[in-house]
Amino acid sequence: MSTSVQASTTDSPAVPERDLFATMALIRAFETRVAELYRDGEIPGFVHTSLGQEGVAAGVGGALAADDYVATTHRGHGHCLARGMDVDAMMAELFARGAGICHGKGGSMHVADPSHGVLGANAIVGASLPLAVGAGLSSKHLSQGRVAVAFFGEGAVNQGAFHEAVNLAAIWSLPVLLVCENNIYAEFSDSRTLTRVPSVVDRCAAYGVDAAAVDGNDVVAVYELASAAAARCRAGEGPFLIEAETYRWHGHYEGDPQPYKPDGEDASWRERDPLEVSGKRLTAAGGASSEELAKLREEAGARVDAAIERARSLPAPDPEEAYADVFGD
Amino acid sequence: MSSATEAPAAERRYIDALNEGMATALEEDERVVVMGIDVGAGGGIFRVTKGLYERFGPERVIDTPIAEMGYVGAAVGAAMTGLRPIVEIMFMDFVGVCLDPILNQAAKLRYMTAGALEIPVVFRMQTGAGKAAGAQHSQSLEAWFAHVPGLKVVLPATVADARDLMLAAVRDPNPVVFVENRRLYGSKGDIDADPLPLGKARVARPGEQVTVVTWGQMLRTCLAAAEEGDASLEVIDLRSLAPLDMETILASVRRTGRLLIVHEAIQDFGAGAEIAARVGDQLFDELRTPVRRLGTPTVPMPFSPDLEKALLPTSKAISTAAEALVAEG
Numbered sequence: 333m334s335t336s337v338q339a340s341t342t343d344s345p346a347v348p349e350r351d352l353f354a355t356m357a358l359i360r361a362f363e364t365r366v367a368e369l370y371r372d373g374e375i376p377g378f379v380h381t382s383l384g385q386e387g388v389a390a391g392v393g394g395a396l397a398a399d400d401y402v403a404t405t406h407r408g409h410g411h412c413l414a415r416g417m418d419v420d421a422m423m424a425e426l427f428a429r430g431a432g433i434c435h436g437k438g439g440s441m442h443v444a445d446p447s448h449g450v451l452g453a454n455a456i457v458g459a460s461l462p463l464a465v466g467a468g469l470s471s472k473h474l475s476q477g478r479v480a481v482a483f484f485g486e487g488a489v490n491q492g493a494f495h496e497a498v499n500l501a502a503i504w505s506l507p508v509l510l511v512c513e514n515n516i517y518a519e520f521s522d523s524r525t526l527t528r529v530p531s532v533v534d535r536c537a538a539y540g541v542d543a544a545a546v547d548g549n550d551v552v553a554v555y556e557l558a559s560a561a562a563a564r565c566r567a568g569e570g571p572f573l574i575e576a577e578t579y580r581w582h583g584h585y586e587g588d589p590q591p592y593k594p595d596g597e598d599a600s601w602r603e604r605d606p607l608e609v610s611g612k613r614l615t616a617a618g619g620a621s622s623e624e625l626a627k628l629r630e631e632a633g634a635r636v637d638a639a640i641e642r643a644r645s646l647p648a649p650d651p652e653e654a655y656a657d658v659f660g661d
Numbered sequence: 662m663s664s665a666t667e668a669p670a671a672e673r674r675y676i677d678a679l680n681e682g683m684a685t686a687l688e689e690d691e692r693v694v695v696m697g698i699d700v701g702a703g704g705g706i707f708r709v710t711k712g713l714y715e716r717f718g719p720e721r722v723i724d725t726p727i728a729e730m731g732y733v734g735a736a737v738g739a740a741m742t743g744l745r746p747i748v749e750i751m752f753m754d755f756v757g758v759c760l761d762p763i764l765n766q767a768a769k770l771r772y773m774t775a776g777a778l779e780i781p782v783v784f785r786m787q788t789g790a791g792k793a794a795g796a797q798h799s800q801s802l803e804a805w806f807a808h809v810p811g812l813k814v815v816l817p818a819t820v821a822d823a824r825d826l827m828l829a830a831v832r833d834p835n836p837v838v839f840v841e842n843r844r845l846y847g848s849k850g851d852i853d854a855d856p857l858p859l860g861k862a863r864v865a866r867p868g869e870q871v872t873v874v875t876w877g878q879m880l881r882t883c884l885a886a887a888e889e890g891d892a893s894l895e896v897i898d899l900r901s902l903a904p905l906d907m908e909t910i911l912a913s914v915r916r917t918g919r920l921l922i923v924h925e926a927i928q929d930f931g932a933g934a935e936i937a938a939r940v941g942d943q944l945f946d947e948l949r950t951p952v953r954r955l956g957t958p959t960v961p962m963p964f965s966p967d968l969e970k971a972l973l974p975t976s977k978a979i980s981t982a983a984e985a986l987v988a989e990g
Contacts, residue, residue, distance in 0.1 A: 401742060435775035442773040451741055452774060456765050462731050463766065466738020466746075473694065473720060474743050493761075496731025503726070657776040658810050660834040 348394065350620050350628075352551045353610050355390035357632040359410040360607060362419070365636050366409070366426060366440075370586045374644075375426050379440045382410040384549075384581035387606030388513050389414040391554025392481065392574070395562055401449045401467040401480040403460035406441045407513075407580075408453030411483050417445045423639035430649035437653070449478070458491030460484050461510070465497045468506030468571075479565045481509045486575075487518025489532050498539045498571070507565035509558070510536075510573040513548060515580040520592050532575040541571050548576030549606040552613070578606075676846040678820045679709050682827025683747060687717050690745060693831060696723045696736055697749030697785070706751055707787065707846060729759035733784070737762045737836075740782035741770065745831060753788035753840065754800050767836035768811035782837070783830045789842040789878060790925060791969055796961035799969075801877070801926035806838040807902040807935075813837040814902040815859060818880035820850030822900060829859040842878035842925070862906035864913070868895035871983040872913040874936055875923040876900065882976050883923055890980025892987045902932050907939055914940055918949035919986045923974055928956030949990040955982055 363381040370379045382389065385407075393414025396402070404411040412422060418433065425432030426440050433443055444452030451467060454460050464482030471478040488494055489512065501508040512532045516523060524530045536543040542564075546557045554576055561572040579601035583590045590598075607629075614620040620628075673681070686693045695701075695710060695717075701724035704711035714722040725732040729750060736748035750756055756763065763784060770778045790799040806814045813835055817826045823841075830837040837859075857863055866884055870892045875883045876899040887894040895913050899906065914920050920940055922933035933954040940952055955974045963969060 403738070433775075434773055434777075437775055438773040444770075444774040444777060446741075446774070446777050451738070451778070452770065454766075456761055459734065459761060459766060462734020462762060463738035463741065465731070466735035466740070466744075467742040469694075469735055469739045470742035470744045473739075474692070476743070480738075480742075493730050493734065496726075496728040497734065499726060499728065500731045500735055504723075657772045657774075659813075660771060660776065660779055 347552050347555060349552055349610060349614055352390045352394050352555060353607065353614060353620070353625065354628045354632065355393060355414050356386040356551060356607050356610065357629045358419070358635065359386045359389055359413050361629070361632040361636040362413060363409060365640060367582060367586050369640070375440070376428055377439050379426070379586045380407040380584065381582050381586060382407050382580070384601060384606070385513055385515060385578045386410055387551040387554055387609070388511065388548045388576040388578055391551045392511050392558045395555050395558035396479065396481065399449050400478050400562070401451055401464065401471070402483065403451045403464040403467065403481070404453050404483040405457070405460055405485060406453060406455050407485070408443065408483065409440070412443050412445065412450050412453065415448045415450050417443065417448055417450055419635055419639045420642055423636070424643045424646055427643040427646070428648070429643060429646040430653055431646050435653050436649040437657070458484065458488040458493035461488070461493050461497035464508055465500050465506060468501060468508040469504065471507050472504070477566060479507045479509050479562045481511055483511050483513065485518065486512055486514040486523045486532055489535060490518070490526060498536060498541055498573070501571035502539045502541050505568070505570035507568070508571040509561055509565055510571060511558070512573065512575045513578055514575055515578050517580060517584065517592070519584045522592070532573065536573045541573055543573035543575065545575040545577060548578030549604045549609055551606055551610050671851055672849045673820055673852065674846070675820045675823045675848045675850070676707065676709055678823035678852065679827055679841065680711060680713070682824040683710065684713060684716065686747065686828055686831040687713065687721055692743060692745045693747065694721050694723060694739070694744055695747045695749070696725055696732055698725055698727055698751055700724065700749050705749070707843060709841070709846070729755055730761070733759040734762035734766065736782050737767045737780060740767070740780045741778050745781045747783040747785060747831060749785040751787065752798050753786040753802050754797050756786065756802065763806070763812070763836070763838070764809055768809050771835070772811055779834050780836050781834050783839050784836065785839045785841065787841045787843050789844045790957070790962045791844055791973055793964055793966045793969065795964045799962035801924070803838070803840055803902055804926060804930065804932040807932055811836065812903060813859070814840065815900060816840040816877040816902065817900065818845070818877050818898050820848065821853040821856065824852060825856035826859060826900065829856070833859060840877060844878050848881070857900070860901055860904035860906060862900055862909040863898045864895065864909065865898040866894065866896040868917070869893040870917055870987050871895070871919040871921055872897065872910070872917045873921050873923060873979070873983065874899060874910055876902065877925060879923050879925050879974065882974060883979055885976035886979035886983065889976055890984055892980065892983040894983055905936070910936065910940065911943060914944055915947055918947060920948070920952045921955060921979070921983055921986060922952070923955045923979055925973065926956055927959055928954055929959045931956050950986045953982055953986060955979060
């Protein structure tokens with residue numbers, strides 16, 4: 333469906349691109365180090381990194397108000413960081429420590445922080461969609477004025493949960509922002525082979541929900557589209573879907589050897605690294621010097637390294653923790 | 662209806678007590694909403710929600726599409742963000758298309774977030790064999806839910822509990838699976854002045870020789886067996902499977918030395934097996950006879966009323982089993 337919401341291609345002075353760059357740098361540093369730590373056996377369980385997709389997390393995250401809701405996926409570290417989740421508590425959780433944000437009971441796939449509106453990463457593909465619809469229902473019925481964002485991949489669009497959730501958001505006209513990160517791969521499979529209608533925007537049209545595609549590797553384009561879409565949601569105009577076209581640098585999970593990616597595809601996407609795209613624009617427009625950008629990336633790396641050192645020093649959870657929080661009183 | 666069978670003014674039907682429980686919950690807390698297929702303007706397929714839509718409006722009593730995955734998931738998301746939904750799954754059998762929001766979301770999100778998220782949601786499910794509804798509209802699946810940590814499972818057997826357990830479930834900060842047997846909908850009874858809390862079993866009829874533990878619709882059949890047979894039965898209405906009030910069961914079995922567990926659900930791997938195991942574990946030396954169970958044989962529920970009757974536990978089968986226990990030791 334065509335839409336009245338369009339991302340501006342021109343730089344707007346209102347766009348805080350330097351901040352968006354800093355968020356992307358933090359996500360890049362976090363995911364890069366987490367991939368290494370997982371490879372080295374320091375982080376247990378399953379880990380799914382969002383390297384290459386930082387533009388979507390930072391662009392959408394930066395466009396939201398502080399108390400907006402976010403429900404995300406198994407590949408959710410970037411979304412959580414972009415919403416301000418504490419880096420130390422998040423890293424400690426990945427290290428399975430008692431001081432982790434979920435006391436060591438969630439892990440990479442379940443980091444959550446309701447105090448920042450983050451309803452959690454989620455290990456069930458498509459689950460974020462109905463949950464975000466419910467958050468939108470709360471926002472509308474309790475007049476909270478909060479937008480509920482569902483992040484999901486294009487792989488989830490083949491789940492029934494997507495279709496049921498989009499339809500519910502539409503008929504109830506809820507303030508739900510649906511953000512599809514189309515990174516081409518549904519686990520090991522090329523998504524374009526799994527549907528006759530690869531465009532998520534086109535599929536969304538069937539539900540009467542406005543939608544627009546955006547270059548997910550251009551953080552400013554994402555930010556502008558998400559800002560306009562969130563404003564629409566807040567104005568009571570109902571849901572909106574963003575299809576952010578991007579690419580997953582690493583495998584479905586860390587360690588996935590990715591034999592399914594054609595030669596050259598990865599390299600061609602890395603040429604459009606979202607940090608490089610933004611960095612070039614910032615330096616060209618005088619928004620920041622390359623030295624300043626390098627410093628932002630160094631600071632992000634140092635922040636993550638400090639969180640790692642802290643996490644390493646923390647004790648394992650008390651065994652009693654396993655029995656806590658099953659039920660509330 | 663003849664005047665001889667007309668209920669006194671204080672008596673209500675079970676279905677009206679359910680309705681009254683929901684109405685009171687809606688009245689006392691504006692965060693409470695009722696959701697489900699035709700629960701609103703239609704008043705519910707069994708008329709359980711009759712009049713609520715007119716009284717509380719479409720924003721509080723919400724009709725949904727036939728899309729259980731979507732709207733049950735949305736109810737869970739709404740519960741995470743401030744609402745207290747009572748969501749109806751029209752037939753318990755239909756939970757097959759919306760298990761994820763119950764199993765992986767509602768039951769686990771409090772735990773996985775170390776208590777940061779609270780999920781106060783009631784999943785109303787109607788069940789009941791004996792109405793020629795066929796194998797996809799007759800199943801008693803309560804043991805599935807009792808097997809999942811994080812879910813409470815309540816099964817009101819009386820008119821008083823239809824109202825009181827509904828209110829207790831809505832006020833509970835945890836997800837509650839609320840099982841209604843439609844054969845009870847027309848049953849009549851009084852309301853308790855002093856309701857028992859959720860999690861407490863009730864001695865429905867005191868007796869000396871055999872403890873009979875049951876729940877839901879089968880309570881009536883067990884009470885009839887106690888009237889008809891020669892053995893003195895102490896009938897315990899469990900009211901909830903999770904929490905399971907073992908204290909009341911053990912106290913009774915310590916006196917009688919004999920235990921018979923009766924449920925409408927399939928006997929094999931049913932909740933009766935768990936109770937039998939716990940009693941065997943804790944009272945082995947005090948049992949006069951082996952623990953016995955009486956449930957439905959392991960076959961899908963057939964359509965023919967004659968075949969249904971052949972499978973479901975009858976009062977005669979219960980009294981015979983109890984008398985056999987007394988004869989045994």
